[in-house]
Amino acid sequence: MTIDGQKVDFAPGETIYEVARRLDRDVPTLCYDPRLEPFGACRLCVVEIEGQARPVASCTTKATAGMVVRTVTDALEAHRRTLLELVISENRDSGDAFGAGTPAHVDPLRGASSQELSTLAARYRVRPGRHAGAHSGHSRRDDDNPFILRDYDLCISCYRCVRVCDEREGDHAIHVGGRGFESRILTEFEGHLADSSCTFCGQCVQTCPTGALADKKALRAVDLPGELTKTRTICPYCGVGCSVDIVTKGDRMVAVQPAFDGPANEGALCVKGQFAWDHVQHDERLRTPLVRGADGVQRPATWDEALDRAADGFRRAAAEHGAKAVYAIASGRAPHESAYTIQKFIRAGFGTNYIDNCSRA
Helix, strand or coil, rough: CCCCCCEECCCCCHHHEEEEHHCCCCCCCCCCCCCCCCCCCCCCCCCCCCCCCEEEEEECCCHHHHHCEEECHHHHHHHHHHHHHHHCCCCCCCCCCCCCCCCCCCCCCCCCCCCCCHHHHHHEEEEEEECCCCCCCCCCCCCCCCEECHHHHHHHCCCHHHHHHHHCCCCEEEEEEEEEEHHHEEHHHCHHHHHHCCCCCHHHHHHHHCCCCEHHHCCCCCCCCCCCCEEEEECCCCCCCCEEEEECCCEEEEEEECCHHHCCCCCCHHHHHHHHHHHCCCCCCCCEEEEEECCCEECCCCHHHHHCCCCCCHHHHHHHCHHHHEEEECCCCCHHHHHHHHHHHHHCCCEEEEEHHHHCC
């Protein structure tokens, strides 16, 4: 097939959009998530195909042999700009910033994908006041769950949140209700997330392209000074090895976001990996080893003193009660190197096989 004058091979079943992305063509979209089935709702990814009267959605159209495709023409760019203006007309607080070519302020702390709409609006220099009318979607600020802000005044009905909950998580906690301007994102019986089948994995937050669904814990850091920085690492909560980006402001950790290119998780996280990070900088977190004195009271100690005390305890237990008095349980959160070390500590150090792993249960 030919895309923008360039001949290219394609695999059976590939869509035009997938081929175009492979060629680094910057075809815009708002409803597309590579982890989900193509939906074709936003129509921003439309392309022209030689011999066809109307543009087609590239995300749902399969590539065929001999196809000649144009991804950028004056007509396509005008079409995309008009669509964005229609979307922006429903979006709260879009303001004139879009018309000036700069994104409206949707704080990036809301989620990993929260800047997609504002970035496209700036790219196409949309005119936010061109279309006016009724607004669909109303925020659920009464939902007092501690993790997810449901700010549906920013919703554009791309349904990525519903689809990721269904297709990736299998939770089916949210769905689309109503039609036209009455359509909205709902839980069963229009209740709160905590009363639904939601597992608070945060997938809906991280796929949302407008920030309509946002990370409440991250938004606590909006007024903190400093630039946002992301550091790639591995979630420590279990042995799966999910890739995450630690979001910091200055020396403060303010959020955890899943890595969409993580080989083990592909953008997925559980509730612990997504939201259970407050302990990292908690005021009551231990910052030095503690040893118990003769009076039974714990006091701060050096690492050498604490390790010597622990080693002496192991030796004394083995001497008084035998090697089988020592039993180890390895943590499922430990890396391979630590798991290897503790099994060697028991098998080589005490000559027994008295070791287990919490993950086995």
